[in-house]
Amino acid sequence: xxxxxxxxxxxxxxxxxxxxxxxxELAYFFAWRDIKVRxxxxxxxxxxxxxxxxxxMVVFSIFFGSLAKMPSDxxxxxxxVYSGLLFWQFFSxxxxxTSNSLVGNANIITKVYFPRLILPISGIVTKxxxxxxxxxxxxxxxxxxxxxxxxxxLLILPxxxxxxxxxxxxxxxxxAAINVKYRDVRYVLPYFIQxxxxxxxxxxxxxxxxAYSWILALNPMTGVIKASRAALFDNxxxxxxxxxxxxxxxxxxxIIGIIFFKKAERQFADIV
Numbered sequence: 001x002x003x004x005x006x007x008x009x010x011x012x013x014x015x016x017x018x019x020x021x022x023x024x025e026l027a028y029f030f031a032w033r034d035i036k037v038r039x040x041x042x043x044x045x046x047x048x049x050x051x052x053x054x055x056x057m058v059v060f061s062i063f064f065g066s067l068a069k070m071p072s073d074x075x076x077x078x079x080x081v082y083s084g085l086l087f088w089q090f091f092s093x094x095x096x097x098t099s100n101s102l103v104g105n106a107n108i109i110t111k112v113y114f115p116r117l118i119l120p121i122s123g124i125v126t127k128x129x130x131x132x133x134x135x136x137x138x139x140x141x142x143x144x145x146x147x148x149x150x151x152x153x154l155l156i157l158p159x160x161x162x163x164x165x166x167x168x169x170x171x172x173x174x175x176a177a178i179n180v181k182y183r184d185v186r187y188v189l190p191y192f193i194q195x196x197x198x199x200x201x202x203x204x205x206x207x208x209x210x211a212y213s214w215i216l217a218l219n220p221m222t223g224v225i226k227a228s229r230a231a232l233f234d235n236x237x238x239x240x241x242x243x244x245x246x247x248x249x250x251x252x253x254x255i256i257g258i259i260f261f262k263k264a265e266r267q268f269a270d271i272v
Contacts, residue, residue: 019115026114030105030122038126049130053085054137060085060203073205075233079141083232084202084225086138090131091164091221092193097123098172099189102180116265117258120172124165131161142232153231156238160224163243163250167220170253177264201225220246220253 020027039046057078064070065077072080098120102109105119142149179185197203200221209216216222223239223246230238 020117020121023115023118027118027122030118031125034123034126035129039129046133049133050137053082053089053134056085056089057082064203070204071208073207073229073235075229075235076145079138079145079147080205080229080233081203082138082141083229084200086131086134087160087164087224087228088197088200088202088221089134090127090161091168092197093130094124094127094165094168095172095175095193096189097127098168099175099179099185101172102176103183103186117173117261120169120176124168124172127168128161138232147233149232150230150234152238153228156227156231159243159247160228163220163224163247166250166254170250170255170257173254173257173261177261180264180267217242217245218249220249222246 060081061078065072065081070077101119101123102116109116109119175185175189196219199216200219201208201216202225206213206216206222206226223242223244227238227243230236
């Protein structure tokens with residue numbers, strides 16, 4: 001009797017991408033499963049995708065826009081903050097989903113082998129759906145405030161979503177690997193995301209930091225949110241240099257996340 005032992009490679013290589021592609025049907029199954037659980041025969045899933053950014057926009061508009069008189073670069077504060085929340089919600093929810101993807105599928109990981117990278121990748125797909133649904137509110141607000149977006153938004157939007165995806169995936173892979181061994185991650189992460197919100201120009205313009213705006217530039221989401229507002233509201237030229245820095249930063253983050261994930265992958269089935 002011959003026993004075949006299947007083990008993941010300890011180090012990351014381009015063959016890992018080929019292996020993920022070979023299991024693309026499984027990735028599709030996981031993604032479709034999550035979408036059905038979230039949206040099939042339920043109104044709450046669809047409403048929640050809109051409720052979260054919309055209610056956050058209302059609260060921020062009251063306290064920061066009306067009471068604190070937060071500047072918004074000449075843009076009505078509600079639509080200013082909602083445009084930032086749209087991308088921020090995509091990033092934060094994708095980061096949370098990715099970090100919990102292994103623990104949430106522990107019963108599958110311990111029974112059958114497949115590229116573990118499939119789980120965090122498929123988990124983010126539902127966040128694209130959420131983004132699309134929540135964008136409907138932004139379209140309505142654009143009409144209400146009589147804003148005509150620059151046509152370049154149709155070209156730059158895929159790039160902005162891709163950068164946001166890589167940022168969430170890179171950080172999520174790192175946290176997912178740690179979460180398998182140390183379950184405290186799920187309790188610490190919401191606090192971390194909440195703090196990160198205040199160092200991202202979501203509820204305030206990046207220009208408010210003045211000479212210290214370079215600190216905000218270290219956050220990849222700064223370039224994404226600034227570029228999206230420039231294209232949507234045509235209030236400033238797109239800062240391609242800042243967007244380029246954001247792209248390079250998330251590529252490095254993604255590489256680090258994948259390498260760390262692959263090194264820890266061998267132990268997932270034993271300790272998850």
